[in-house]
Amino acid sequence: MILPISKNALLLALVAIVCVALLGLVNQLTQPKIAEQQLANKLAVLNNVLPENTASESLLADCVLVKNETLLGRPSPQAIYRLRDGQQISAYVVETTAPDGYSGNIDLIVAVTPEGTVLGSRVLNHQETPGLGDKIERRRSAWIDSVKGVQVSADNQAAWAVKKDGGQFDQFTGATITPRAVVNAIYNAGLLVLQTPELASRPANCGANQ
Template identity: 85%
Template sequence: MILPISKNAMLLAAVALVCVAILGFINQLTQPKIAEQKLANKLAILNDVLPQNSATESLLADCILVTSEQLLGRPTPQAIYRLRDGDKISAFVVETTAPDGYSGNIDLMVAVTPAGTVLGSRVLNHQETPGLGDKIERRRSAWIDSFQAKQVSPDNQAAWAVRKDGGQFDQFTGATITPRAVVTAVYNAGLLILQQPGLANRPANCGASQ
């Protein structure tokens, strides 16, 4: 005779198995939709920093992983997408991080020509103070557009600073640390492209890491 406690345990186990099966089924149904949405979001951001409608799925595939904690802000690899015009690279789109934001890391995407001209930039993720540091977001202000068409070179680093530090970019009232960190990160992304001309010829290797 099976004791009541054993019956209850078996019933709970059966319910748990059914729940796991249902969750697995739902996950199978929703996973393609999630992947599709993730792809659409990535392409939308790429199109924000590149000339209009340049970003396609082929751009996502032409991606390399690069590690440079000094210039890209993380000890782990960051993705760089390569926009091609025929057999030439017309732009690199660099995923980079400002590690010295007021509230921590600020993740960005920066499009740069091989000659070091910034085409566009967007903030991907941050934890900066609402109403102050969050003005780095395009939906909050147009400040992030101030990098567009600016030239990066090893000789003009002093100009890549906020006005308070003698540079050409505005800071925010009551918040200097955040824009200072972003300016440096955008400059460093351009500098990486200038310092590593071999990036154009590396085999694509982002794969599932994108």
């Protein structure tokens, strides 16, 4: 005779097994859709900083991981995507970080030509103050578009600053630290491209990291 407590334990075990099986089935059914949505989201972000509709799955595959904490803001490798026109690279899309935001790291993506012209930039993640520092987001203001078309070179760093520091970019009323950090990170991303010509020939190695 099975004791009542044993029956309850058996019932709970069966319910647990059924729940795990259902969760596994749901995961199998939804995983392709989630992966498809993640891919679409990433391509949408890339298309925001590149000429219209040039981002594709081939761009995501043509990616190298670069470790340079000084210019890319993190001790871990960051991804750099290579946009090609035939065999020639027409742009690099750099994932970078401003480590000196008002509230910590500001993650960005920056598109820059091999010659150092910034094609566009977008903020991917930040913890800046709502209503002040969050104007770095494109949905909050058009400020981030002010970097578009601006040239990066080894000798024009002084121009890559907010106006309060003698540069050419506006700061926000009551929030200078945030735009200062973003402008500096974008400049550094362009400088990395200029200082690393071997980016063009490195084998793609992002793989499962992306």
